[in-house]
Amino acid sequence: MDSLLQKELVHIRDTVPIRDMGWTRRSQNDKPYGYIRICGPESKAGKSPSRHGIFGEVVSIQRIRKRDLIVVCTQCHGFHAARTCTRSLKCLNCGMEAHDGSCDRTPKCLNCLGPHCSNDPLCPARPRRLNGVFVRLTGVKLKQIRAAGRKDF
Structure with missing residues (x-):
């Protein structure tokens, strides 16, 4: 599943270099949706989009501060x-x-x-x-x- 996620996020990767990404623990349930944490440099955080298409769905992207x-x-x-x-x-x-x-x-x-x-x-x-x-x-x-x-x- 992580390789599929990497392919889906290739457009974001062009704008913001992604250091790490993966599904959060909140995603380990039986619900049909999940949460993804993407880690990138603080200096590029303003360039990341607020919405993006992943797996055919438009999702919102929230910035998590330190x-x-x-x-x-x-x-x-x-x-x-x-x-x-x-x-x-x-x-x-x-x-x-x-x-x-x-x-x-x-x-x-x-x-x-x-x-x-x-x-x-x-x-x-x-x-x-x-x-x-x-x-x-x-x-x-x-x-x-x-x-x-x-x-x-």
């Missing part, structure tokens, strides 16, 4: 935007009040109290993406993670 990353505050290093933060300035490495120069202290996360920097992408207190939505941990779960982080010190 997903946002989890925002880490540059002031207190919590998981929110810095422009709304009213907390005091903290050191990214040790979690103490901000100090001049590089920090030589042992790393301590302000979010989970574990032995790593506050912006560590593997922090267990970091919000996770679930079905395209950021999900924060519950207060109970966060307390458990922080208790485990305290034990590491």
Whole structure:
């Protein structure tokens, strides 16, 4: 089926170079239609048509933008935007009040109290993406993670 898809999309390929394409997981059902994901360079995204004929049907083409990353505050290093933060300035490495120069202290996360920097992408207190939505941990779960982080010190 993928070779048929490549033949059908030859006209788009002339305008926008296609890096990768394939059927999405939503297409793995018994319905008579499916969803195709086409990956191309960001610089050429404006040149792709909004409608195209595939397998004798006119279909709409939607541009999917890159997903946002989890925002880490540059002031207190919590998981929110810095422009709304009213907390005091903290050191990214040790979690103490901000100090001049590089920090030589042992790393301590302000979010989970574990032995790593506050912006560590593997922090267990970091919000996770679930079905395209950021999900924060519950207060109970966060307390458990922080208790485990305290034990590491």
